[in-house]
Amino acid sequence: MSDSNVTDFTNPSTFILLGIPGLESAHVWISIPFCTMYITAILGNFTILFTVKTEPSLHGPMYYFLCMLAITDLVVSTSIVPKMLAIYWFNSREIDFSSCLTQLYFFHCFSVMESGIFVAMAFDRYVAICDPLRHSTILTSPVVAKIGLAVVLRSSMVVLPYPFLVRQWPYCRTNIIPQPYCAHIAVVNLACADTRVSSYYGLFVVICVIGLDVIFIALSYTQILRAIFSLPTKDARLKTFGTCISHLCAILAFYIPSLFFSLMFRFGQNVPLHFHVLIANVYLLMPPVLNPIIYGVRTKQIRDRLLWLFTNRGT
Template sequence: MSDSNRTDFTNPSTFILLGIPGLEEDHLWISLPFCIMYATAVLGNFTILFIVKMEESLQEPMYYFLCMLSVTDLVLCTSILPKMLSIFWFNSREIDFLACFTQMYFVHSFSKIESGILVAMAFDRYVAICHPLRHSTILTNPLVAKIGLAVVLRGVILTPPTILLARQWPYCQTNIIPHTYCEHMAVVKLACADTHISNYYGLFSLCFVTGPDVFFIAVSYTQILRVIFSLPTKDAQLKAFGTCGSHFCAILAFYIPGLFSLLTYRFGQNVALYFHVLLANVYLLVAPTLNPIIYGLRTRQIRNRVLHLFTHKET
């Protein structure tokens, strides 16, 4: 009798995404803040891209990095939100086998790219505050292009082993993923094989990609704070600290949920599954929503340009 209820296949043609396990009855209500966050992220990031393209005075290293961050944020949230909302609104839970791994690739590669861009932006702020007279000579356009290319190549090159390892495991008992998207460890846990290699490569990425990124950001902001507190006036200190403090909060909003999600799959067996899935979604949605506000509207040049656009339309 038990054998008749068991699905036996080497690789399924589709996976079934459950959404948020335990909160299925609340999917519609949960979708509302997610939908608002997505709309805010799309509007905010496209606004930044439009303004930087149209305003020649903004075409400098800081804003190039900001544009890269906006594109990355758009890809990250778009890679999961449409399918997630189709689950919440239309109960459309199926996702094609290859589409699942394609989604996984975009999530993991662009997460690495975003992490690299945050390092580059921290370096830009370090040079601007600690070596302001040398900023234009250090961060030249060719160097910015090389940094951007290196960041993209790192994400593109280091992600395929994760996907190829997950793709080659046999999925022979169930195709039900207790998640809203094809998160790597959520899929690998379904495999009926020894998946330690996937776990080890995931830890390698955590230790040798995310770890150094967090370290370099911490070093940059430590040096920035040292310079800020040595400024002669209190007003100058508060102004510099306010700008860098908001940037640092945006960085924390990206790394803390992400690190918690990665570590929970490996060591957090007592964490409620619905909480873990919610946090994994927050990890990919909060940063794209906050970044245009923190990096964009709190930047005087972009804020003034946005205000000019609206006031110009009114007149």
């Protein structure tokens, strides 16, 4: 093994990202679906932003939160995929220590932010269905701005300890990260010290931040479903529930792969490493790809605006 792989250092100047260990010969082929997904995510989320910006009827709380979701998806995917593709295409595996910490921070920060945005959207659906007459007075533009700011500040502050904790550990075993990006736990596992503080804090973020978000969303939808089932006619129930379908699909696309990946990471010791890494990469790109498709197909106002734009350009 070369000196760059096993050496004595406290603060490594670089880390080596392996991409997908064991599948190096197939990196070029693996890059094709990931590049396609990334381009789809970029085009889809920019389309959502452009559509909401140019259509005055979409200037409301639900669509402001949707724009935040699109921006979050763009940042999450862009913080990871370009370096990933550089590894697959050009074998550019080295990443500067500070760049690794920056990537780590942005990836985790905006992932937590996305969870907070889903909570804000659940609150919007709760008010719209359970107290529709007061929706416009409760969720005013200043209130929406404050909710958005709270979501951004919460994620920024919660994830801030990650890079500071990672920076303080000594690294004396290896600087090889067996995946194509710098995730918190992957970097912590390289340290040759008692890193329980980092591990426990990461668990705290998952349980007390993401877990509470899931509980709040579940409580909101419990009240929403109660309100829907109390409506007098089946048509009214279906129509009202239809306004939540996009949000529910986006929530499932975000949380279910996350749960599956977490369970596989903790209990799938017999699963090959390359399968772990491959599934993790797919999980990262699923929400940015699916969210604009879900909202574009399921939301009538967005669908109508897109059809109008394409029709006008064709005439």
